[in-house]
Amino acid sequence: MSLAEFTTSEALTLGVELELQLVSMHDHDLSPQADDLLRELERHTGAWDVKPEITRSMIEIGTSIQRQHAPLVAELTDLRQQLSRAARKLNIGIAGGGTHAYQHWSEQQIYPTDRFHYISELYGYLAKQFTVFGQHVHVGCENGDTALWLLHALSRYVPHFIALSASSPYVQGVDTGFDSARLNSVFAFPLSGRAPFVRSWDEFGVYFDKMTSTGVVQSMKDFYWDIRPKPEFGTIELRVCDTPLTVDKAAALACYLQCICRYLREEKPFEPEEDDYLVYTFNRFQACRFGLDGEIVDPKTKTRQKLRDDILRTLARVDEHALDLQALNASQLIRDTLHEGNDAQWLRSRRKGGMPLSAVVEDATKRWMS
């Protein structure tokens, strides 16, 4: 299979995908009821989309193409309301969060589609361990060359999104010490991490052909990179975010990305180069492990600073773009997160006082559904 043509799309348009947890209202463990919820939502009234994910305890929702913060929030709110209504009818809870706090991967059931069966056959138990929940944000690009330039320029900001969205401190019933433990699960996949440093769509086509000729990949879906091009949509897709605990946070993260993309495209503050990736894995680890308290090394200046401070500076730099994009409310929510802490901290705060993890999941469920 050769690489698809890069579809032209309107620059800086947005699409948000959220992978969500389906939990039992009895014990708040994951519950394999995706089919029931999807059937109930068949006649939903929105322009959004809802579909199955790799296990039967997950669903993925996707917004329509959006340009601004307010309509994006409105659509996500409508989506959340319709989803919650259907879930209540079925006695199912829906929660955000990058991991379920105490589910056991071995008990998960693969959703019966050819694609998911293929992944399960290929990756064995990793497929069930992939019961993690992320937010993907698509940003529209007019051509493949611009998409690849933006993809590499954005790599410097990947830790921002990891730390801000981090909501997966608990795995298999224990506090991992990471704010985002979800990305450790993703990292187990052989084609995860960063994309190869190629700058033009033609070059990328050559790389893709080499990979398909080895038989290792069949399509772009086989790459689990942190940011990957999506030629059929005409977008690049940021995949490092944990699913936040609220749709408001999800919308704010998407619009923060939109602002950074506009800043990069219009001001071109630096030119991406291969050496930028020297610190990529270190920065990524810091964000996963320590969240907003982590440190980040600037690949250009080689200076080290707190991630929280770097986000604050970035917010100041992109404020003008936020104003033009009518995304100031989103910027404000990101600023609030820097002060109040990310969702991982919120989840840990629920655990204080000896509350069981099921209570933490229930609180997360209430927060998402209300």
Added chain:
Amino acid sequence: MTALESWLSSSPGSAAPLWTLEGLRGADPVLGFALVMLAAVALAELLHRKLRAPRMLGHMITGALASPLALRLLDRTDLDPWKPIIDLAIGVLVFELGSRIRPRWLIDNPWLAFTCVLEGVLAGLCVAATLVSLGAPAPSAWLAGAVAMSTSPVITLVLVHEVRSRGQVTERLLIITAINTALAMLALKAWNVVAAAGSVNIGNELVPVITDAVVVIGGSFLLGIFAGWLLAKLNQPLRDAAAAPVLQIALVILAAMVAAQWKLSPLLALLIAGMAARSKMGHMLTVEPQLGSAGAVLTVLLFIALGMLFTLDGISTLWPWVIAILAARVVGKGVAVALLARLSALSWRQAAALTLTLQPMSSLAVLLAGNTFGWASQFPGVAGGVLQALLIATTLSHLVGPVLTKWSLQSLADECPQPAAKGS
């Protein structure tokens, strides 16, 4: 000869050695029960491994084989000393069932609430009407209808634990079972009232019966609420997870004894206690399946006892009524579930599965209304033929029902864990 050899060589009630059938029949009932339990566990495992049958089937068949129906190793009167323990086993399961119910779901999905009521009522009406049309006396037919409303909470809960099912059918099965069991108990109380109304002296008969019904239902409800509240209070200072099942079993015994003392329904009280405890304690209430290992032993004992109560006497003449009860019950429950399936957000396949899982009929409905295994003494004046047909129908539904339920949850509803793929 050692003391052990001497003990094994003969039984107190018989000169025959203990290892012979005659010797076993004369053995101490407690020793006999222990041996039957060993056999039950072995048979259950054998049936499970060879035929994938639910383990409870092995326990019940062992009970039936030991009963006067087959080998006559144990008499039904041998159950009398075990009655408090069997009651406790049922109480433990009913409390756990209550703790799994989330009443809020009935508000979020009113069509489900309607299903819970309609499937019980329609099953009862269908059974009663069919029996009347076959010539059964009306009061007896209505009694059979009241019993037919309920699904066995014991079989349902133990089977759900065994197959580890999760999903819409499982959740609905549990809530419907709890509700239709309570409805059946109400219907049986109402039957008592109506039967008394039929007597000549209304002033002397009807009023006390109505009062009794109100006191039993209201009192059981209040006792259940209090027991749930008490468990929450007692649990507060405890942080030891191992102590939780002990506390819960102690409370089940306490509530059951108070209920029996005040002539309330212990099982209705425990069902409410489970719901109240869940509502009050939320996540601090951790209920282990069957309240832990001790509860699991009691459950085996309970199923042996249920097996011992099996009867097929008179099936050669009563079979039309037996078939009528079973068929009308399937139709009643099936029609109600199907009518409201789509409105309550259930697929047709799930509706079929739910109908089949509701089939194990409950003798517990009668136990909820009374306090002994003596059905006939609980309901004087009921035609013997109808009662016997009802008992045979219960026996058959206990034999076939668990298999149907397991198959429905596994294959039709697809709600059980999938077997691990080779190499994965």
